[in-house]
Amino acid sequence: MNKKAVILLSGGLDSTTCLAIAREQGFDIFALTINYGQRHTLEIESAKSVVKNFDVVKHSVIDIDLRQFGGSALTADIDVPKDQSESAMNNIPVTYVPARNTVFLSIALAWAETLGAYDIFIGVNALDYSGYPDCRPEYITSFAQTANLATKAGVSGKEFNIHIPLIDMTKADIIEKGANLGVDYGLTSSCYDPHKNGDPCGHCDACILRLKGFREACIPDPLNYRN
Amino acid sequence: MNKKAVILLSGGLDSTTCLAIAREQGFDIFALTINYGQRHTLEIESAKSVVKNFDVVKHSVIDIDLRQFGGSALTADIDVPKDQSESAMNNIPVTYVPARNTVFLSIALAWAETLGAYDIFIGVNALDYSGYPDCRPEYITSFAQTANLATKAGVSGKEFNIHIPLIDMTKADIIEKGANLGVDYGLTSSCYDPHKNGDPCGHCDACILRLKGFREACIPDPLNYRN
Numbered sequence: 001m002n003k004k005a006v007i008l009l010s011g012g013l014d015s016t017t018c019l020a021i022a023r024e025q026g027f028d029i030f031a032l033t034i035n036y037g038q039r040h041t042l043e044i045e046s047a048k049s050v051v052k053n054f055d056v057v058k059h060s061v062i063d064i065d066l067r068q069f070g071g072s073a074l075t076a077d078i079d080v081p082k083d084q085s086e087s088a089m090n091n092i093p094v095t096y097v098p099a100r101n102t103v104f105l106s107i108a109l110a111w112a113e114t115l116g117a118y119d120i121f122i123g124v125n126a127l128d129y130s131g132y133p134d135c136r137p138e139y140i141t142s143f144a145q146t147a148n149l150a151t152k153a154g155v156s157g158k159e160f161n162i163h164i165p166l167i168d169m170t171k172a173d174i175i176e177k178g179a180n181l182g183v184d185y186g187l188t189s190s191c192y193d194p195h196k197n198g199d200p201c202g203h204c205d206a207c208i209l210r211l212k213g214f215r216e217a218c219i220p221d222p223l224n225y226r227n
Numbered sequence: 228m229n230k231k232a233v234i235l236l237s238g239g240l241d242s243t244t245c246l247a248i249a250r251e252q253g254f255d256i257f258a259l260t261i262n263y264g265q266r267h268t269l270e271i272e273s274a275k276s277v278v279k280n281f282d283v284v285k286h287s288v289i290d291i292d293l294r295q296f297g298g299s300a301l302t303a304d305i306d307v308p309k310d311q312s313e314s315a316m317n318n319i320p321v322t323y324v325p326a327r328n329t330v331f332l333s334i335a336l337a338w339a340e341t342l343g344a345y346d347i348f349i350g351v352n353a354l355d356y357s358g359y360p361d362c363r364p365e366y367i368t369s370f371a372q373t374a375n376l377a378t379k380a381g382v383s384g385k386e387f388n389i390h391i392p393l394i395d396m397t398k399a400d401i402i403e404k405g406a407n408l409g410v411d412y413g414l415t416s417s418c419y420d421p422h423k424n425g426d427p428c429g430h431c432d433a434c435i436l437r438l439k440g441f442r443e444a445c446i447p448d449p450l451n452y453r454n
Contacts, residue, residue, distance in 0.1 A: 060295055062291065062292065062295065063290070063291070063292065064289065064290070064291045064334070065289065065290065066337060069287070069337055069338045069341040069342075097337075098336075098337045098340035098341045098378065098379070099336040099337035099340055099374075099377055099378055100337070101377065102333040102336055102337070102373065102374070102377045103330075103333045103334060103336075105333075106326055106329040106330045106332075106333040107330060109325075109329060109330075110293060110296055110324075110325045110326035110327070110329070110330055111296045113325035113326055114296045133376065133377060133378055133379055134376075134377045134378070136376070138376055139373070139376040139377055142369070142373040142376050143377075145369055145372075145373075146329065146366070146370050146372075147326075147329070149360065149361075149363065149365055149366040149369050150326055150328065150329045150360060150361040150366055150370075151325065151360055151361070152360055155360045
């Protein structure tokens with residue numbers, strides 16, 4: 001029997017590649033999608049399409065309405081910035097959702113402990129951690145320590161590992177890796193502010209980073225940016 | 228203007244006393260109740276009654292259905308143990324909910340960061356931490372470190388404090404303290420498995436600890452155990 005792993009799967013490019021990497025490493029996949037009231041609920045649909053494409057043991061979609069708290073362009077009534085300069089993108093962006101990865105990882109931990117899984121994958125990467133504090137390796141290390149103190153599993157000598165396979169990869173590296181593992185990026189969704197028909201806007205930070213990644217990887221992005 | 232604090236309020240005896248202590252310390256209170264699919268939803272109603280009795284700025288009730296994961300007598304179809312011996316109560320009980328306090332604290336952190344609050348209160352105490360790993364002081368310290376790495380606030384030099392004012396108190400101490408601060412314990416709910424009319428069972432671990440506490444504090448418990 002393979003080891004079990006919980007994979008945080010948003011339905012975006014990074015988490016989908018992360019899932020493919022966990023599968024390549026031989027884990028049985030328990031995919032976890034968190035519907036936190038983000039503007040781009042299309043992501044949830046993408047996550048469902050992605051798991052159909054992979055050999056996933058179970059997919060859980062957990063609802064938690066962080067919109068009650070507000071505080072981010074992704075969950076509150078703040079405009080998603082478009083066509084920003086690189087320098088503006090080096091600050092913490094308004095699309096930062098307070099404590100999001102801590103909420104996500106804690107829910108993943110709850111499921112993992114219940115399953116008897118000691119491996120959790122999250123697709124954070126270096127491109128993000130200049131902007132988002134909860135994408136830095138030192139944060140992930142600290143969360144793992146907390147997880148091991150928090151749980152019955154940790155107390156009884158098991159150790160939780162938080163895997164961050166994308167951490168040192170550029171967007172182009174991630175896309176190349178995923179393409180080699182058979183990821184269909186046409187199923188993934190990255191845009192913060194998609195058109196009503198689901199097509200990406202092509203102008204938010206997420207679209208800009210994604211397009212640059214595909215360009216540098218010399219792979220065409222299967223999504224339709226013409227609308 | 229007072230400093231703001233987020234208080235995790237289950238509607239039980241401990242968290243209600245914790246709220247009263249935060250108020251006594253001069254904080255403006257933002258009470259957070261998490262409906263995680265626990266058997267004893269009566270707690271949610273108790274939390275609503277408690278906040279009416281205090282000068283609370285806002286009360287948020289956040290739903291997150293941990294029942295999807297199972298794994299605890301409080302969320303899955305496992306019997307709540309009754310009239311257990313003290314030695315059985317020294318092991319990790321089946322009422323342990325995997326990673327519960329990590330999920331709760333991470334949601335509190337998300338709200339706190341949005342509010343610009345740097346103080347979070349949680350009513351964990353020594354009577355619990357022999358059984359629940361996520362009630363130990365070393366766990367709380369580790370969570371605070373993670374919180375400060377996780378957040379914009381932490382990165383910009385602010386520091387989150389996780390207050391655990393009940394940690395070294397016995398149940399009797401907690402009840403005496405709360406009584407002095409005007410807590411109406413008739414509004415609180417502790418039972419893991421109450422009768423249909425809301426009256427406590429009197430036989431689960433939570434009832435046994437509560438009754439012992441009132442007895443030792445020489446204060447009558449206003450709840451009705453006769454049904």
